[in-house]
Amino acid sequence: MELQIIFQEAVKRSASDIHLAPAMPPLVRIDGQMTRLTEETLTSNELQGMLRALLSAEESQLLQERGQADFGFEDQGIRYRANVYRVGESLGAAFRILGESIPRGKDLGLPEAVELWAQLKQGLVLVTGPTGSGKTTTLAAVIQEINETRKGHILTLEDPVEYRHESLQSLVTQREIPRDSKEFSEALRAALRQDPDVILVGEMRDLETIQTAITAAETGHLVLSTLHTTGAVSTVDRMVDVFPPHQQEQIRLQLSMVLEGIVTQKLLPKREGSGRIAAFEVLTATPAVRSLIRDGKTHQLYSQMQMGASAKMRTMDQDLLRLYRLNRIDRKTLKEFAMDPEGVEKQLLQGEKEGWR
The missing domain is CATH 3.30.450.90 (Beta-Lactamase)
Structure with missing residues (x-):
């Protein structure tokens, strides 16, 4: 064979x-x-x-x-x-x-907020989710959008390089860990001396990489990266908790200033036929969100997402319900992937009373 x-x-x-x-x-x-x-x-x-x-x-x-x-x-x-x-x-x-090719954001069904984040000049944008949820593909689509629409230098640090980007409007430099640099943290420190406009860090695995990514975002770069976390709230907590207690207040302050958004994604089986579809949770860094991060009140971020539709936010369960109402996923999948199955069940019962299918 x-x-x-x-x-x-x-x-x-x-x-x-x-x-x-x-x-x-x-x-x-x-x-x-x-x-x-x-x-x-x-x-x-x-x-x-x-x-x-x-x-x-x-x-x-x-x-x-x-x-x-x-x-x-x-x-x-x-x-x-x-x-x-x-x-x-x-x-x-x-x-x-x-x-065969780098997918488009619209083909992936990316939330509008993610496409808007691609237009940012600086800040920190995080794509999170479990292994195999399509984080790398989402970031590749964002990089491609920037590459096609903006003149600048895009520097990616990946382990390994997955999607190959041809330089279009932007110069794209793709460095592979550990071939081109031993560690993400080392490569990221060097990146600050390589005149990038956009930096993609394949994964933030340790304190030093997270600290350097925050510094890069503070100093006028758009930084894109991933974390293996299950939601926006746990992502913020994870980034802060990796630091020793005496540094956490300072990190919360820095993070509240540079974070622009977090998108968490899951891949779900489609209702009919083959294939899977993505569901997304979106946290946008509104003034209220920044204040909660700064004050260590991350447990209140979830309610901000629930009520933040005008800022293009949504919880994972809200997006699962949206996909269910669009007939893209079935009831079993909805409840299996819900963060709060009991809460989702209550919303289903209420919705059916109001005329949902």
């Missing part, structure tokens, strides 16, 4: 991910569900041969030193993100299929 054939079949079946493991057939994830691509199993030797042929010398060295290697590559016009890792004496791999 050839690796290229596996890729072709996975793309043909609209898979989002491919998993290869010794003594197992190739597995793919379709609409969030894992399924066998074929019944033919891969031997350990066969799999090692496939995967080692895919690795560059640098990636082979990373695999040797760290037990895993992350990288991006293209095959027959399709971009992939790969993680090859050791499994005992053998190797395994997970591939994310990124597609």
